[in-house]
Amino acid sequence: MKMKKFGLKGKLMLLAILPTLIITIVFGVATAIRMDNAMTSSYKTSLRTAACSVRNILQEIDDGTYHVEGDALWLGPTDLSYVNTVLDELYEQTQMYSTIIINDTRMLTSVKNNGERAVGTQIDPGIASKVMGGEEHLATGVVVGGKKCVVCYVPLYQPKTDEVIGAVFTGMNQSTMESQIRTTIISIIAIGIGIMALVIVFAIIFSSRLARVIIASQRVCLDLADGNFSREEVSMGTKRKDELGEMARGVNTVKLKVGEAIVGIRDNIDMLLKDADGLTKTATTTSDTMGDLSNAVTGIADGATSQAQEVTTAADHVSDILAKMEMVNQNVDSTEENTVEMTKASKSVIDSFSHLISDIESSISNLDVIVEKMEAVANAVNDVTVAADDINGIAEQTNLLSLNASIEAARAGEAGQGFAVVAGEIRQLADQSRQSSDKINQIMGNLKIETAEAVEMVRELNDIMDRQKASSSESRDSIEGLVENIEQTKNMVTDIKNSSDEVKNLCASLNDNVSNLSAISEENAASSQETAASVEQISNAVYEVSDMSDELKKLSNHLAELIDFFKI
Numbered sequence: 076m077k078m079k080k081f082g083l084k085g086k087l088m089l090l091a092i093l094p095t096l097i098i099t100i101v102f103g104v105a106t107a108i109r110m111d112n113a114m115t116s117s118y119k120t121s122l123r124t125a126a127c128s129v130r131n132i133l134q135e136i137d138d139g140t141y142h143v144e145g146d147a148l149w150l151g152p153t154d155l156s157y158v159n160t161v162l163d164e165l166y167e168q169t170q171m172y173s174t175i176i177i178n179d180t181r182m183l184t185s186v187k188n189n190g191e192r193a194v195g196t197q198i199d200p201g202i203a204s205k206v207m208g209g210e211e212h213l214a215t216g217v218v219v220g221g222k223k224c225v226v227c228y229v230p231l232y233q234p235k236t237d238e239v240i241g242a243v244f245t246g247m248n249q250s251t252m253e254s255q256i257r258t259t260i261i262s263i264i265a266i267g268i269g270i271m272a273l274v275i276v277f278a279i280i281f282s283s284r285l286a287r288v289i290i291a292s293q294r295v296c297l298d299l300a301d302g303n304f305s306r307e308e309v310s311m312g313t314k315r316k317d318e319l320g321e322m323a324r325g326v327n328t329v330k331l332k333v334g335e336a337i338v339g340i341r342d343n344i345d346m347l348l349k350d351a352d353g354l355t356k357t358a359t360t361t362s363d364t365m366g367d368l369s370n371a372v373t374g375i376a377d378g379a380t381s382q383a384q385e386v387t388t389a390a391d392h393v394s395d396i397l398a399k400m401e402m403v404n405q406n407v408d409s410t411e412e413n414t415v416e417m418t419k420a421s422k423s424v425i426d427s428f429s430h431l432i433s434d435i436e437s438s439i440s441n442l443d444v445i446v447e448k449m450e451a452v453a454n455a456v457n458d459v460t461v462a463a464d465d466i467n468g469i470a471e472q473t474n475l476l477s478l479n480a481s482i483e484a485a486r487a488g489e490a491g492q493g494f495a496v497v498a499g500e501i502r503q504l505a506d507q508s509r510q511s512s513d514k515i516n517q518i519m520g521n522l523k524i525e526t527a528e529a530v531e532m533v534r535e536l537n538d539i540m541d542r543q544k545a546s547s548s549e550s551r552d553s554i555e556g557l558v559e560n561i562e563q564t565k566n567m568v569t570d571i572k573n574s575s576d577e578v579k580n581l582c583a584s585l586n587d588n589v590s591n592l593s594a595i596s597e598e599n600a601a602s603s604q605e606t607a608a609s610v611e612q613i614s615n616a617v618y619e620v621s622d623m624s625d626e627l628k629k630l631s632n633h634l635a636e637l638i639d640f641f642k643i
Contacts, residue, residue: 095274099267107260114256115225118247119213122227125171126245130231132161133175133243140233141177141240146195148175148182150234158183159192170251172219174244175231179203182241198228198244206230206242215249223249411568417561425554432551435544442537449530456523463515470509477502 139151148155155175162173162185175183176198184192197203202212205228212228219226226246230239477498484495 092271092275092278095271099271103264103267106263110259110263111256114259115215115252118225118252119215119227121169122171122225122245122247123211123213123229125165125169125173126227126229126243129162129165129173129175129245130229130243133158133231134234141231143177143182148177155183159185170247172224172244172246175241176203176206176228176244177231177241178207181244198242202228203242207239209237209239217246219246225249225252408572411572414561414564414568418558422558425551425558429551432544432547435540435547439537439540439544442533442540445533446530446537449526449533453523453526453530456519456526460516460519460523463512463519467509467512467516470505470512473505474502474509477505 133150133155136150136153139149139153142149158175162175162183165171165173166185172185174181174185174193179197179200181193181196181198184194187193205212207230209230211230213226215225216223217226218224224246226244228242228244231241231243232238233240480498481495481502484492484498487494
């Protein structure tokens with residue numbers, strides 16, 4: 076028990092100390108790193124501030140320009156050698172080295188430990204190039220005079236211009252800076268160790284108090300596990316108001332309640348054994364009865380299922396008949412629509428034939444008129460031909476007369492010359508009249524032939540139109556007969572549709588009745604099957620109750636043996 080007590084205290088102390096130790100270590104390391112960085116940055120800032128201060132002191136002289144005479148640095152008429160003393164005082168106060176650099180040569184410096192000054196020496200070419208370009212240079216670990224230093228270079232300008240002529244240097248031993256940083260970090264670590272010690276002391280005190288309450292509760296729990304309920308209750312820690320107090324009070328409550336439950340269980344075990352015997356006998360009797368009932372219900376369910384299947388088959392047949400009647404009705408509707416369209420189309424054709432016959436009759440009348448006109452034209456052509464022949468005869472007579480006149484004029488000599496000229500003109504006119512008459516005869520002959528041909532063609536066309544009229548009349552009569560047949564067919568289709576609708580309605584009514592009968596049969600079959608299943612379940616439940624009653628007896632006996640383990 077002492078080892079366990081020590082182990083519990085150790086664990087509680089470890090839970091309290093370990094997080095604090097980890098936090099302290101992490102905080103110490105982080106603080107040391109941040110302190111190192113912060114102090115290094117602070118030293119660099121101090122060096123830069125000192126360098127800028129030295130540069131500002133020189134710029135306040137404002138007495139010309141920087142120039143070198145021999146080994147001395149001058150600012151206008153002022154010799155700056157006295158600045159060495161200022162730089163020495165700065166070192167004594169701050170431990171910072173200072174140097175005034177022109178180009179890359181040290182002109183004014185702090186005194187070294189050996190009493191000498193590094194005047195006339197050159198700085199690193201890389202640093203000189205960077206500073207002469209107008210940039211500042213801050214760095215650590217730079218070797219100056221054989222020692223690692225923290226250094227700062229700032230550009231030095233000619234007064235009133237931006238011309239870089241050199242630099243101002245400040246620096247200090249890096250070991251001095253690191254020593255101060257170490258001192259600060261050690262102080263922080265010491266504070267952390269002190270805090271850790273206080274935490275350990277408080278952890279020991281609180282872990283001891285907690286362990287006593289937990290161990291007391293543990294002892295009672297071990298006795299309860301061994302079945303010993305006669306031990307005294309937990310007294311330590313029951314008045315605490317934290318979780319340990321609740322645990323101690325809970326252990327006492329469990330001890331009391333479980334003890335009361337064990338006493339009650341022990342009193343009821345005998346009654347449970349008696350009831351289990353009675354339940355076994357009842358279950359056996361019920362099981363036999365349920366077996367007979369299950370057989371009867373199973374037979375009813377089989378008959379109901381068979382009836383439902385037959386009714387379902389009949390319902391399927393009626394549904395097929397109804398579907399086919401629906402198709403018949405659709406076909407009848409389609410046929411009725413087609414007969415209506417055929418009637419409309421036939422009447423339209425009859426109207427077209429009537430218009431055609433009317434047009435043919437009108438064309439025949441027009442052709443008769445054309446024949447009459449063509450015959451009149453032929454008569455007129457004959458008249459023109461006769462007239463042309465008369466003109467031709469007159470022209471020949473005129474030609475003879477003009478010839479005679481010419482002969483007489485020749486006989487008359489000079490006195491008949493004028494008459495001869497007139498006779499010549501008349502002869503020419505007679506020749507022209509004869510030629511025109513010939514042309515008229517030729518044209519009229521051609522016109523007569525063509526007119527005769529046209530008259531013949533018109534008469535043939537008239538005969539064709541007569542035949543078309545007769546054919547159209549016969550076609551119209553045939554279509555009118557077809558329309559009468561279509562009307563009769565339409566009436567018959569309407570009668571078929573009405574009869575089909577009546578059959579469809581009867582089939583629909585029959586289908587509804589059969590469907591209702593099928594649903595009722597299926598419900599009866601389902602109810603019978605459910606009843607059979609319920610009876611089967613009840614029968615199985617009775618068997619299970621019988622088995623459970625046997626198990627209950629066994630469990631009751633086993634429970635009595637277990638209860639005897641506890642000591643009240």
